[in-house]
Amino acid sequence: MKLNAKLSMLFFLLTVIPVCVVGYLSFQNGRMTIRENVVDHLQSINLHKKAEFERWVRDNARVLELLAGMPFFRQKFPHLLAARSESGPDRVAAHATILDHLKPTVDGGLFWELFIIRADDGRVMLSTDENQEGKFLDDQPYFIEGRHGTFIQNVYYAMSIQKPAMTISTPLVNAENETIAVLAGRLDLSELSGIMEKHSELGQSMDTYLVNKFNFYVTEPRFGRGYALAKSIHTQGVTAALARKKGVGYYRDYRGVPVIGAYQWMPEWELCLITEVDQKDAYAPVLSFRKTVLSIALAISLVAAGFGWISAYTVTTPLRRLVEATEEVGSGRLDAAMDTGGRGEVADLARSFTKMIERLATTLVSRDALLAEVEERKNAEALREQALEELKRSNEELQQFAYVASHDLQEPLRMVSSYTQLLANRYEDKLDDKAKKFIRYAVDGALRMQQLIQDLLSFSRVTTHGDGITTVDSRSAVDNAMTNLQAAIAETGAEISCDPLPVVSADAAQLVQLFQNLIKNAIKFRDEVVPHIRIWAEKDGHAWQFNVADNGIGIEEQYKERIFVIFQRLHTRSEYPGTGIGLAICKRIVERHGGRIWFSSIPGNGTVFHFTLKAAPENG
Incomplete structure (x- = not known):
């Protein structure tokens, strides 16, 4: 391989290897940092969504309590209830009056049905959905518990209405604080899906949803419709949450897409809370950074290779001219003087060579002068050979340095760690105390080197992180x-x-x-x-x-x-x-x-x- 190619390859390796190493370390560090940030963000979203869910339930329960505590229901409702028990126009008027006080709350979108259950037999005496009137609900938890205080029934599938439901109930009392009926309301779960669908800035693939203990969706996922209590889900995150665990996992979601998911079990509601984001979306910044680093590394390497070629050319061209002139002088032509121009050892050698030829030409008439000139020529030739030897040695040292930088200097830490652990594991019972001490020295050296690298990273992160x-x-x-x-x-x-x-x-x-x-x-x-x-x-x-x-x-x-x-x-x-x-x-x-x-x-x-x-x- 010629010197031009060798120097170009050397410059290429001396630039591309450090850039690639630094780029790889930066990529891994960035990936780890983004992963930690995504995990923290997903967990914080779960906490926020749980708080929003509980606040939504409490707010609706409070609305129902305020409705039950209105003067109308404490003072007039008992009389209307008595009138409704009779037949005739008074019954119809009482029914309409009570509905007039319930419909504004339903029209406001908080509940999609409100109904009143008689306390004595559990019969629905009045409902904003007239199809439910007359039904007996004396075996329902919201009736049994609602006679004694506000009760919230977790999400269930209501057979009577053929829909997923969540019911809140509270007692209706007369002026003497006697329970005469139970006021119950079915919450609009589509509003709960809306709460879960409010996403943050983490990515377009963010998805938050609720799953019950039977693996069925409670709210609609972002990338599906008609799933609530109609489709089941069996992802790794849901399985872990149903096992009463809380954490973060890396798995495929219900679409089969790799995601990072935060999951937790809410025992008081018997629900799993799942928040996920596509791994591709989460790692997008660091993947873009990797492409940028590779592009920069390629550009720097090409520039370095070009610089190496130019540097080699400036060295080899004068040497080639000098060799050609030497061959001409050797054939007897004493007018083959040359000047490479510029500065440096090679240019000095060329000028000395030219002077030697000029002096040799002027001393042909004198033997003594000729011998003196021959001696000078020998000295100049020796100087040339010395310069060539120095150049050769310098080239070999550069090649050796490139090898050490690209291979040997990267191996010690890995070799020390790997082989000392191998010795310790395989031959522990065969080594004497002195050998074990040497192994400890090697491990200690590797650990110190690792600590130095970690400290250096800490030092650099002061300004970068x-x-x-x-x-x-x-x-x-x-x-x-x-x-x-x-x-x-x-x-x-x-x-x-x-x-x-x-x-x-x-x-x-x-x-x-x-x-x-x-x-x-x-x-x-x-x-x-x-x-x-x-x-x-x-x-x-x-x-x-x-x-x-x-x-x-x-x-x-x-x-x-x-x-x-x-x-x-x-x-x-x-x-x-x-x-x-x-x-x-x-x-x-x-x-x-x-x-x-x-x-x-x-x-x-x-x-x-x-x-x-x-x-x-x-x-x-």
Whole structure:
């Protein structure tokens, strides 16, 4: 393979491999982040839909109670009930008067039927659906329980009306609080389907529906009609919910489409609540990002390959001319001088070669001069050979580097993890203590490398995965940080005091991480004493200066810049564990918020870390 092709391939590999690795890691991280966000969103929708469902039922029950408590039903209804028991015009008038007080509620769309059941025998004496009048409902739960108080019967299939129903009942009492009848109403379940169909911004495929304990739909799903109590469903999400479980799954829905579904069982209503979104819809942003990364990687690789070809051409062309001129001189032509132009070792070699030929031509009349020129020519030839050797060695080193970068440097972590686990699993009973110790060293090295990678990702996410800047109570951030460190605080007996702290403009999660890292360092870097930590803040113009003081080992002034550099440590791991990235993350968080961080310390007498954050804007 010629040098042009080799350099082009080298530049191509050195660009496409890092871009692909970074793109793959970004894709996986984005996919995981989106999955977590979708899961949280689906679960929050379930909570919201459950609350809406319960509020809808309670509101309708309250309407029925208010209707039953109207003065008409407490004062006039008993007399109309007596008149209705008689025959003649009074019966008809009483029937019409009672219906006039029930129909507005039905016309309002809350109930599609209201009816009154006599308390003594359970007979429907009056209904907005005249086909139901005269029927005996003394065995129905809403009649039996409705005589004693408001009762809500869960969704069932009403044989009398051949429809799914949900009935609410409440007693009708006279002035002496005696139950004389039961007022019952059948809810319009199409309104319940409408509540479930209200979707969020997560995607066009969002679907929320209810399923009863017999696997039948209670509300209409988004992509089907006429399903309510007419069709059954047996998806993984419904099966899990009927098993009294609550969670999230990845399965195929009733259409056979892969979805992410959140499910839960509502025991008080004997219903499953299911919220699903198509996986294709949920992962659309990260799939688009993958295409963009691949396009960018291809473009960068082509540019790099072209640059490598041009670079190779600028090197090989002068060398080819130099070789041709050398062959001419070797054949006896001393006028074959050349100049490649430009700068660099090859151009210098060509100019030296030309000068050598010119001097050789002018010394043909003198043997001594000729010998001297021949010697110069030998020196020039040696210089040429040296340049060619250096170029060859450089090319080999570049090839070796490409191989290491593309293969060897990516293998150690996987190889260490795989083979040490294989040794430990297969030969544990055959290894002596020394071998087991070596295996532990290897595993520890792999874990440290993994921790370094994770810390580096955490460091990079400060600016790329931060939340928005909002108004944050810094005392709440300190409390959250102390909660996260409660094990270390309890173990060391650390005493932490905190003055009243202000409200600032910050990323809430990163502010917790900032305090957590500083408190953790204060607990870690100490002698055999109980850690004493104090936190306070001072107003500094339009900002607040926070101070975190401890009684630890202190820091030398000469390390004031080094301690904030990533992976810089002042102590060995055996003295104090860690990777040396905590303060670097602190600095990055503070700088992201437009502040600065520094420290003051007396070695042996503790350290005070100071940092500034913008004050929250005043209201009004």
